[in-house]
Amino acid sequence: MKELVVISGKGGTGKTSLVASFSVLAGEKIMADCDVDASNLHLLFNSSVIRQIPFYGLKKARISEELCVKCGDCEDYCHFGAIDNSFVDGLSCEGCGVCKLACRAGAIEMVEHIAGQIEFSDTEYGPMVHARLGVAEDNSGKLVAEVRKMARQIAEDKNYELIITDGPPGIGCQVISCLSNADLVLVVTEPSRTGIHDMERVLSLVEHFDGRAAVCINKWDISASNTGEIEDICYSKNIPVVGKIPYDMTVYNALKNGIPYIRKKDSPASTATLGIWDSLLKML
Amino acid sequence: MKLAVASGKGGTGKTTVSVSLAITMAQRKRVAFLDCDVEEPNGHLMLNPVLQHKEMVAVLVPEIDEQKCDSCGYCAEICAFHALAVLPGNTLVFPEMCHACGGCWNFCPKQAITPVDNYIGVVEEGRAEKVRFVHGRLNVGVAMSPPLIRAVKAKAKNDELTIIDVPPGTSCPAVKSVEGVDFCILVTEPTPFGLHDLDLAVQVLHQLKIPCGVVINRxxxxxLTVEEYCGRCKIPVLQKIPLDREVAEGYAAGIPAVLVKKEWGELFSELMDKVEEVVSS
Incomplete structure (x- = not known):
């Protein structure tokens, strides 16, 4: 079984539109939407949620009013400023449990906390695992790991050979959580100064974790000179550029209509995407 | 006033709005631009600041004194973040997992653990003409950005208009960046993705009790769907920025929208006027 992880560093370069189009092209596979903050892939499919399971984040401290002697030790020990006058601020509490260790009155317990939902959906292109992190919750790296684990399990059960993972932006915990054991990491970039800068950082991240990367350049004709620079950078790092997608209003219109743009056959973007998909399959 | 520019979805134009707003407002008052997207900072690419000051930012992680450690395993047992593992005769620390809660170094029965600095990134400061500029750069491979975001925000001053460029998403990096601001501008685009993620960002701000308004970019x-949404949620639409090929090409080359089209200065002045109106009401 192989897993293709699609990331970008910079947000809004077209990851999700591309993943949706790959999902149309691929044979038997499962999709994993690992942008657990703001998952969007389901918006391009006719999908229905068939099962939901809770995602437990780290526990949160709770102080018993009856037992609390107001000594203030918990407040002194808390490194996150989450306790004020024996009251726990749930948003700041990171669940370390140090307050419980510090409390001599035995007034603090750590309670289970549901931080989000993992959802299993059926789509016209196959099964999909995605998630909704609760509003203003942390621990999203762990949720990403859970989504990937569930997707892998389903793929194994169904004997599917491929997992396509739509990753989050950035280079932090969620992205790091997407990289472990990925067979191929596709970095989607765009030919802007910011796109180049963010691509270089995310490629360093993939290298840092010994991943195998490929690059595709979206809207390449917005700036042919920046596109040339991206190709030079990739060449010097020995990273293949698997394709260039031209600026094409078809992509934008498909997004507005909530469908994968590849379904608009023969558009310049679709033709380029077919080539990219072929290259990726060969690499996998 | 502290003003955040956020979006939920990435790539909707946060940096375009925050940079153009900073340049426009700096003609009128003292302005500081704080780039809190420490994973992928972009503000400097548009503002080209002269960086004058650099400071390393560290978080505390445990260091084990092998002489005192008797491998009892208590530290690993109490660590909620799985940042410690105890093998016979050897205690391992995984700094990237550590949240610096202090549990292990405060409660080790043999007092064999002390906190030491682990560098996670830098805060750099400088000036881009009239704008005071601050950003953070997270070291590649570091998972946790909130401590660095806090260090960037600590550079805010009270007598300035502080404009904070917020990272995308709705989890801790975005939350830490918007906490404590007076107002948040949410930049969206008129697509299903833009609207979906705008709604998530609005929920975060409601939970944090931070007033907000929307800028529709491109x-x-x-x-209509965005405007209907804002009407339903009673959130003001503060400004609309037209889809413009020239501005997009300027962006690609690293030129702020307001310098590509001088007449757009008015658009951003108006935006600030509306923000001030909402904040004061």
């Missing part, structure tokens, strides 16, 4: 005149 407006193509077909923004």
């Amino acid at each position: 407006s193509d005149g077909l923004d």
Whole structure:
């Protein structure tokens, strides 16, 4: 079984539109939407949620009013400023449990906390695992790991050979959580100064974790000179550029209509995407 | 006033709005631009600041004194973040997992653990003409950005208009960046993705009790669904920024929208006026 992880560093370069189009092209596979903050892939499919399971984040401290002697030790020990006058601020509490260790009155317990939902959906292109992190919750790296684990399990059960993972932006915990054991990491970039800068950082991240990367350049004709620079950078790092997608209003219109743009056959973007998909399959 | 520019979805134009707003307002008052997207900072690419000051930012992680450690395993047992593992005769620390809660170094029965600095990134400061500039750069491979975001925000001063560029998403990096601001501008685009993620960002701000308003970027005149949403949620639409090829090409080259089109200065002045109106009401 192989897993293709699609990331970008910079947000809004077209990851999700591309993943949706790959999902149309691929044979038997499962999709994993690992942008657990703001998952969007389901918006391009006719999908229905068939099962939901809770995602437990780290526990949160709770102080018993009856037992609390107001000594203030918990407040002194808390490194996150989450306790004020024996009251726990749930948003700041990171669940370390140090307050419980510090409390001599035995007034603090750590309670289970549901931080989000993992959802299993059926789509016209196959099964999909995605998630909704609760509003203003942390621990999203762990949720990403859970989504990937569930997707892998389903793929194994169904004997599917491929997992396509739509990753989050950035280079932090969620992205790091997407990289472990990925067979191929596709970095989607765009030919802007910011796109180049963010691509270089995310490629360093993939290298840092010994991943195998490929690059595709979206809207390449917005700036042919920046596109040339991206190709030079990739060449010097020995990273293949698997394709260039031209600026094409078809992509934008498909997004507005909530469908994968590849379904608009023969558009310049679709033709380029077919080539990219072929290259990726060969690499996998 | 502290003003955040956020979005939920990435790539909707946060940096375009925050940079152009900073340049426009710096003609009128003292302005500081704080780039809190420490994973992928972009503000410097548009503002080209002269960086004058650099400071390393560290978080505390445990260091084990092998002489005192008797491998009892208590530290690993109490660590909620799985940042410690105890093998016979050897205690391992995984700094990237550590949240610096202090549990292990405060409660080790043999007092064999002390906190030491682990560098996670830098805060750099400088000036971009009239704008005071601050950003953070997270070291590649570091998972946790909130401590660095806090260090960037600590550079805010009270006598300035502080404009904070917020990272995308709705989890801790975004939350830490918007906490404590007076107002948050949410930049969206008129697509299903833009609207979906705008709603998530609005929920976060409601939970944090931060007032907000919406800027529709790349407006193509077909923004009805966004406007209906804002009407339903009683959130003001503060400004619409048209879809413009010249501005997009300027962006690609690293030129702020307001310098590509001088007449757009008015658009951003108006935006600030509306923000001030909402904040004061």
